[in-house]
Amino acid sequence: MTSVRQTGLSPGPSRTGIPILGVPVSTMTMDETVAVLDEFLKGSEPNLIVTADSSGLVIAQEDPDLAEIYQAASLATADSIGVVWALKRKGAKASRVSGVDLVSKLCDLSAAKGYRIGIIGAAPGIADQAAERLRLLHPGVNIVGTRHGYFPCDDDEVVAQEVKVWESEILFVAMGIPRQEKFIQKTLPIIQAKVALGVGGSFDVFSGKVKRAPKIVQRLHLEWLWRLLSNPKKIHKVKMLPKFVCLVLKDKE
Secondary structure: OHHHHOOOOOOOOOOEEEEEEOEOOOOOOOHHHHHHHHHHHHHHOOOOEEEEEEEHHHHHHHHHHHHHHHOOOOOEEEEHHHHHHHHOOOOOOOOOOOHHHHHHHHHHHHHHHEEEEEEEEEOHHHHHHHHHHHHHHHOOOOEEEEEOOOOEEEEEEHHHHHHOOOOEEEEEOOOOOOOHHHHOOOOOOHHOOEEEEOOHHHHHHHHHHOOOHHHHHHOOOOOOHHHHEEEEEHHHHHHHHHHHHHHHHOOOO
16 A cells, blocks of 8 residues: 655654544644645645544444555644543543644635645535535635546545646645545655645535534534434444444443
């Protein structure tokens, strides 16, 4: 298996974290995270960013390829309240840094500094709709290419060559865990985005296909319940939360 290429950065808050089920998860705030990603964007090396939620960390326990990607990533953020709980249980001060919120923040950064953004993933048409919505929400955002994510793994390198011509500095990939992380790991040496991250169902949210939970529900940390009630097919993901809690409680690391 090809290893994720590491950056040349020295160890620091972006490169370290509190181990949660074997994965070093960052305790940085959203603003601190965006500042680190901005530094990555000024550098010369591609960086794989992981938005680690409870389900992803559970899947990684049984998927050694995904576990290696998580461990080798330039940065792993806490993308669920379960992961924030696990960090706080270890005495860390932590806050949620989700993929959907990072998309918005990086679009703001693109609008301010001109960074080129490529987006790939979701069903045909969804990435285009998400791009149009992001352009309305973040005037000046520099989205240079979109593509749906419905293609087989055997076509990853062919698609990467298509995406390469965009010369994206930021790449959002929405294919679900672990497909998106494995696609990025496999193709980042070709695409050469400075910051590439998996963002799950973010395009569905920005396109309007899926409605995000109201702010009050988010503040009550019940977004998982909102998603389940909105789409009962999400039950398989919700079922991973109790398993995640059990694994954390048993973890002696």
